Amino acid sequence: MSAERHSTRRCQNRRTVLSSTVAGGFLALAGCLSLLENGAEVEDTAPETSEEVDFDVEIVTDEVAYPWGIAFSDDGSTMLVTEREGTLSLVDHDNGDHQSVAGTPEVYASGQGGLLDVTFHPAYPDETWVYLTYAASDDDGASATHLGRGRLEESEPALESFEQLFVVEPFVDSTAHFGSRVVFGDDGMVYLTSGDRGFKDFGPDHVSQDTTNAIGTTLRLEPDGTVPDDNPFVDDDDVLDAIYSYGHRNAQGMVVHPETGDIWQSEHGEEDGDEINVIEAGGNYGWPIAHTGCEYSTDDPVGADPRELDDVVDPVYFWECGTGGFPPAGMTIYDGDAFPDWHGDLFVGNLAGQYMGRFTLEGTVVDGVEALLEGRGWRVRDVEVEPGTGYLYVAVDSDRGPVVRLRPQSD
Template sequence: MNRRTILAASGSALSATVAGCAGVLDEPGDDGLEVEAVADGFEHPWSISVVPDDGRLLVTEREGTLSVLEPGDGAVEDVDGVPDVYAEGQGGLLDAAFHPEFPDEPWLYLTYATANDAGESTTALGRGELDLEAGSLEGFEQLYAVEPFVDSDGHFGSRIVFGEDGAVYVTVGDRQSKEFGPDHYSQDTSTGIGSTLRLEPDGSVPDDNPFVGDDALDELYSYGHRNAQGMTIHPETGELWQSEHGEEDGDEINVVEAGANYGWPVAGYGCRYGTDDPIGDESHERDDVVDPVYYWECGSGGFPPAGMTFYDGGAFEEWTGDLFVGNLAGEYLGRFTVDGTDVEEVDPLLEGRGWRIRDVEVHPETGALYVAVDDAEAPVVRLTPE
């Protein structure tokens, strides 16, 4: 069913605004920007992806809905064939990514939370063939599920990107384990919890993964992560960039290297919740840990980060090469200038609207920025020059 029909009858002021067309959302600040609600009524949307060679947007919602959004008129159509997900706590349907040769290779990849018969849960990766005309995901299959399943509803990760090498990279959270110290899941290279995974498009393990042949998980690409909920490829260097949640502050932006340890929880810049007690050493103090390129130390107020992208569109030439990262608890869209690995935060966007920013994406045809707001009745928003 076309969800615009539902929205038009919902009685929401924002829904009424967007039922027929995009609505401009006037607020103070954001000089030079036009902010439009493209569509509303999404249930905790988690990711936005632009359909290659098509221009429409694919939106995942945490409770398990996958839909196609027409950015011109706000029409929303749900997609059938989505796997059952464990929609509890932070779990549910999470990220989506298209095969690099889509639509010739019609695979759509999804990450999602799944549970076993004991009610324990984990992060999984799967794929199906997306038929846009039929509005269905055909033959969906689970490619990989992280072991072990654990009794937690938090910190699933999880972002997917394809690298320039054609491999699939997936972030996995630490599942909120409080067993701080060297025995923590994230420091255990025999598990994918608290890691970045690297897989072939069919879910098999690349022969050149950094731990193949070692006493470690073959799928592992990097470890020592707490909960990376943003990941993107630098458009010029091909580097893998991630945004990661700290504990009490300690949030990070990392450039991810093969085989590297990113410290959690033996090193970082955050503190235990409700205290000023450091979790471990500071990352720069250890030779076995990679220091983040940008971080928020304990007491700074932090930056709980979500989806991220580099700006490479044509609508905002002054933003070319800048990094955009969604801020959840801080309720704004962060903009960062990037020179190599020198990163500086500048000019926050969308402040004062009460929006938890879950994801951000650049439309390759128009250069507009599309933003997913994390809420129970949430809009997808478009940013264009005023």
């Protein structure tokens, strides 16, 4: 198995104000990079001494087509990868061998749709449920984000007794913005993101601000797909009971913070306006009445500044119109043992920018940014930590992947 060696470092001077450049339509992060804390330059709070992180990049498999989601069982023994065109693969992460898992649902593999995210029931293998998100169509050809689950049989890989749990209605004649990350929270509930399906009628009547439908939301469900009694809007007749937060454009990354239990999301903006959010129960995240981006190919802002509206939850980090943005995908917070200097850092895939972002955190404040895996032309779709080894796994959005791993550099 081939490997490439690389190293990363933090800036040595904690009082350095970092600078940014825009190149090729995306934020170029090289060496010491710019920090924007709610739109204003702030001091770097990295340690005064240089910290180098050396790692090898190894190809796990290059025989997966447009991988979208990676999931590990809690003990790290089982690895699943979704392929957007409809295949679920059981991957041996030691040697890269993979088998197709039978019993997956029929998907709407068009545009941004297809077989999307995957996660294990937290009690796996005692509870053998595996959860999938996917786009599927109705009899008229309109599509919607779906959540389903089946029982994984590993010996001859199959999802048995697959059942549909939830449909993000209404069905829409669109191939865009399915959202579709799924995680289990510390409370044992299922959290699911849904995109706004690309509606362009910016204003207070936009579907993401209409709480009678599930589009443009974060949903919170019981493991069997029913609605928990303590959801924030269950007593509000004007809001769909399954909604946990709303006002989202297209959140394609979501992770539960391993120490705080907070739910973090990465969300695509319009022209720039990309965001990192911490999700609050009942929160309105503003799209499109409040946004830091502009309408595509213009300098016209979409909505008001989020910081000017009291009833909108501000992003913890964002890219304003004109910065080049950070088109985000899957994300994870590092909690492994292989890279101690990365403990607690946020890693987010970048699609159009073709790299992986590393964000150092102080609570819910981003205090450092770094680009990894740049220069390869890799649209980074998902990032996950393997529980057993602490290696970082990365899915690349291409017709043959690859899926790669970062491991400490060999001696």
